[in-house]
Structure formats: structure tokens, C-alpha cells
Amino acid sequence: MDVEFPELNPDAVYRKILFDEYTGHTCIGCPEGHVILEQMQAQFGDTLVAVGIHANWFAEPESGLFSYDFRNPTGEQLYNDFHITNNPQAIVNRSSVPLDKPEWVASVQAADRTRYAAIQIINQYNESTKNLKINTRTTMLEDYGQATQLSLLLVEDNIIKPQKFSDHVDTFYVHNHVLRAGINGNYGEFITPDGILEKDHEYLYGYSLDFSEKDWNPDNCSIIAILLDQQNKKVLQVEKTKVK
Numbered sequence: 001m002d003v004e005f006p007e008l009n010p011d012a013v014y015r016k017i018l019f020d021e022y023t024g025h026t027c028i029g030c031p032e033g034h035v036i037l038e039q040m041q042a043q044f045g046d047t048l049v050a051v052g053i054h055a056n057w058f059a060e061p062e063s064g065l066f067s068y069d070f071r072n073p074t075g076e077q078l079y080n081d082f083h084i085t086n087n088p089q090a091i092v093n094r095s096s097v098p099l100d101k102p103e104w105v106a107s108v109q110a111a112d113r114t115r116y117a118a119i120q121i122i123n124q125y126n127e128s129t130k131n132l133k134i135n136t137r138t139t140m141l142e143d144y145g146q147a148t149q150l151s152l153l154l155v156e157d158n159i160i161k162p163q164k165f166s167d168h169v170d171t172f173y174v175h176n177h178v179l180r181a182g183i184n185g186n187y188g189e190f191i192t193p194d195g196i197l198e199k200d201h202e203y204l205y206g207y208s209l210d211f212s213e214k215d216w217n218p219d220n221c222s223i224i225a226i227l228l229d230q231q232n233k234k235v236l237q238v239e240k241t242k243v244k
Contacts, residue, residue, distance in 0.1 A: 001204050003122045005137045013118040013141060017111045018226060018238040019050045020091040022084045022098075024058025025066055025175075028166045033088030033101050034176075040105060048108060049224060049238045051155055052177045055079035058087045065162045065169060074153070074182025081233075093235040094228060116142045117197070119150075119225045119239035125218055130211040132218070132243060134183070136225050138191065138203045147195030147230040150205055151188030154180040155240075158220045180216055183209055187233060188226065195230050218243045 021037055023030045041048055054070035056079050061069045082091050082098065089098040092107045099107050117140050124133040134152060155177050163173035184207055191197070191205045211218055221243040227236045 001135055001206055003124070003135045005120050005122065005135075008118055008120065008137075008139055010118070010139075010141055013115055014047065015113045015115050016047050016049055016238045017044070017108055018093050018224075018235045019048055019104075019108065020053055020078065020082075020094070021050060021177075022053050022055060022079060022087050022089050022091075024054055024056070024060075024087045025068070025070065025162060025173075026060075026062065026164045027058035027087040028164050029101075030058070030088045031163060031165055031170075031173075033090075036101055036104060040108065043105075044108060046240075049240045050177045051153060051179050051224065052175065053078060053179045056084065056087070065171065066164070068161050070159075070161075070175070070178060072179065072181055074186045075179050077182075077186045094233045095235065114142065116140070116144055116236040117227050119227060119237055121223055121225055121239055121241040123223055123241055123243050125211075125244050130218075132209040132211060132223075134207045134209065134223055136205045138197065138205070138225075138227060140197045140199045140201055140203075143199045144197065144236065147190070148197055148227055148236065149188040149195060149230050150191045151185070151226040151228060152183035152207055153224040153226070154183055154209065154216070154221055154243075155224055156180050156216055156221045158217075180214075180221070181209075183207055183223075187228065187230075190230070
């Protein structure tokens with residue numbers, strides 16, 4: 001790995017919360033959910049890492065205005081695995097039941113704040129080849145005796161596509177934190193042979209992602225790295241860094 005990570009100050013590390021928002025461009029209740037999430041992001045700052053997952057029937061393309069397909073295999077798998085029943089709903093740290101809008105703020109406030117690990121990300125985007133090299137360093141701050149995986153997601157902001165409301169269609173709607181891809185599988189990979197990470201140890205992991213022949217705009221994209229329990233999918237830490 002040809003990058004040098006900055007020195008980590010464990011005292012400056014804090015637990016971040018993953019917020020999976022299940023949404024869709026023909027879901028008339030979803031714009032209200034987007035507003036609530038924007039308010040939550042203002043309230044919680046960078047301690048809240050949001051992923052907008054366009055999945056299932058409200059995300060299905062239609063002829064005409066809604067012909068764009070936001071869906072991807074990882075989003076569809078997460079929708080099914082976490083038993084989402086409607087849009088908008090959300091899952092906090094992959095450890096909650098599907099939550100309706102009135103439950104979102106309280107669920108984030110009640111989330112576990114144990115600092116199990118720190119994740120650092122350095123992205124290297126090559127303009128000529130349109131290839132992204134993702135470099136991560138995971139440092140364990142507490143003991144965790146179960147097998148873990150590191151999941152990498154690509155999300156994109158500022159996608160201008162139509163969105164249905166109850167009484168109109170906004171043809172220039174701004175879709176943010178949209179899940180574009182599960183980069184290394186739906187739930188990631190082991191970064192040690194058995195997935196066990198030891199306290200006070202550092203673990204390097206890298207991956208390459210090809211942007212060519214995609215309509216992703218790297219200027220608006222970010223990488224999200226999620227350390228999760230391999231069995232129950234509980235999120236132990238999450239980090240987000242811009243591609244460029």
C-alpha cells in the first residue's frame with residue numbers, strides 16, 4: 001500500500017452511526033423522510049453516516065419521467081435481508097428493526113456509542129484511467145471476540161432526477177447519499193484470515209473500483225467503510241471519505 005496514513009489519536013476517535021434509509025423515486029412519502037434526515041444530519045453532524053438505498057417497488061423504473069434505475073444488487077439484498085416493509089423506512093447500525101419516520105431521531109440517540117475501532121480511508125482517483133484505489137486502515141480500540149468484516153460502499157450526492165410527491169413531480173429533485181454499489185460484496189470481506197481483530201492492532205485493506213462505463217460522477221461520490229459483525233451484521237464503526 002503506497003500511502004501513508006496520518007498518526008491516529010485514539011482519544012479523538014468517536015463512534016459514528018450508520019443510517020440506512022430505504023427510499024424510492026415514486027414514493028410520495030419519501031421526500032418528507034429526506035427532509036427529516038437532512039435535519040438529523042444537521043443535528044448529529046458527521047457522527048451520522050447516511051446511505052440512501054433505492055430498492056424494491058418504489059424504486060422500479062417506469063416509462064417516461066421515472067425511467068432511471070437507481071437500484072443495485074447490494075441495495076436489493078439489504079432490503080430483503082432486513083425485512084423492509086415499506087418506504088421510507090430506516091435501519092440504525094444494521095441492528096434495529098425497520099423504523100418509520102417518527103422513530104428515527106430517538107433510535108439514533110439511543111444507539112450504542114462504544115468505540116470499538118477507528119477506520120481511516122485514503123482514496124486515490126486516477127483521472128486518466130477512471131480507476132479508484134481505496135486504502136483503509138482499521139485500528140481496534142476495544143476487544144471484540146467475534147469475526148468481523150469490512151464492507152465498502154460507494155454513495156453519490158447531487159443526482160438530479162425526478163421525484164414523485166403526493167400532488168406533483170419535481171423533475172429537478174436532488175437525490176443525495178445514494179447507494180451506487182457494494183464494492184466488495186453485500187457485506188464486505190474478512191481483513192484477517194478468520195475475521196478476528198485484536199485490540200491495539202492495525203489492519204490494512206485495499207480495493208480498486210473502475211468508474212469507466214458508469215454514470216457515477218467522482219466529484220460527488222464518497223466511500224463508506226463499515227466494520228461489522230460477520231454473523232449478526234451489527235455495525236461496530238463506520239467512516240466516510242470523499243473520492244476526490
